[in-house]
Amino acid sequence: MDLEVRHLRALCAIADTGSLHRAARQLGVAQPSLSTQLKRIEQELGGPLFRRERTGCRPTPLGLVVLGRARPVVAEMRALVAEARAAATDADGPQLRVGSTASRALAGWLRRLRARQREPVLQMDVSPNALLRMLAGGRLDVAFVHEVEGSPLRVPDGLTLRVLIEREPQFVSLPADHPAAGRQEVRLSDLAEDRWMIDPTVDGEWDAVHRMLRAAGLSPRVLHGDYHTAASLVATGEVVTVCQPTCQPRPEMAVRRIEGDPLGVRLLLAARTEGELDLVFPELWEAYAEVAREAPGYREWLDRVGV
Incomplete structure (x- = not known):
């Protein structure tokens, strides 16, 4: 089985909706068909990509790695299609x-x-x-x-x-019920026991975050994944992550300054x-x-x- 863009789109849909049922509805396919497709993808890649839980589907560590690579490909394809359609219908030139x-x-x-x-x-x-x-x-x-x-x-x-x-100083996104969320400025030492999520596909991000953590004397557990997935995991208390200062907080997620503005x-x-x-x-x-x-x-x- 060779992976195609439609397979990557299916994985992203499952991750985004958190449910095979909702993903199937979003993709316009039957749920049994999507389940079969997922099993074939997991067999091809050598391991489970999602944990099936009572509350839905959550990415495994392998799933997070795959999603981190899949999302840019899916976004690229969507942009290509949108650009082609726009060019085909544009009567006023480029x-x-x-x-x-x-x-x-x-x-x-x-x-x-x-x-x-x-x-x-x-x-x-x-x-x-x-x-x-x-x-x-x-x-x-x-x-x-x-x-x-x-x-x-x-x-x-x-x-x-x-x-x-x-x-532009980079802030940190953390669960709203995190002890450090009660302050407007967070010390990196307050996040020493947390798992961090970093997107290794963003140029320079991996090295910069590691330099920041090492300078603070920290060596936390690090997961790889895109920041769309990171936001979902922050909301459920799984990780903390670096974010843009313009990021909007949500009821389940806080956005805070990092003391000393160590990353920009x-x-x-x-x-x-x-x-x-x-x-x-x-x-x-x-x-x-x-x-x-x-x-x-x-x-x-x-x-x-x-x-």
Whole structure:
């Protein structure tokens, strides 16, 4: 059995819904058919990907590794289909091809671009270096990326960069009932006994988080997985994880500053010319400022440092 995108899409659906029944309904297939497909995938990969529990399906450690690789592939395929359909129906010529790593500012940026009659086609990727290569190769017009502290991006020749935020501190996401969640600023030592989840596919993230933990004298247990899965596991008390300061807390999840701001990223907009940057940078800045001010912990941090 050769794994196909449809198999990866099925795994993501099971993880996202937490249930074979709900995943089957989302995918438009019968539950017995999805169960059989899952068994074949697990046989192909050599182990169980989900634990079947009374409350539903939860990824095993192997499942988390597979999902971490599957999600970017599924997202890439969705973007490819969306771009192809947009190109097929666009009667007004080429659209603005936007690349981006994950950001809460993205929705507001796209909305503002549309308001200026610049209909964007979006390409998401967890790898900023991959987006920069796509930009240099003419497959994107602009790319909004982040550079993890201590891991410089490999910027191809011919690209122009503009800094949106010189240093955005990274916060931590933890269960709402965690003892450290009662404080607005968390010490890393308060999280020494927790499992951490890191996405190893994000350029520089693995090394940066490990440097931060080692500098604090910590050697916690680490799981690999994408941050969509991490958010679900944080909510159930399984892990803590680094997150963007604009991340919105939920009833079951708290977002807190890390004492001393030991981890940061630089936010950059890239294009091939300054003129292309001028056309889209103001809207990106407005969108980022909007979500930054909507995040209570980050708003307090910005006020404190005078931004």
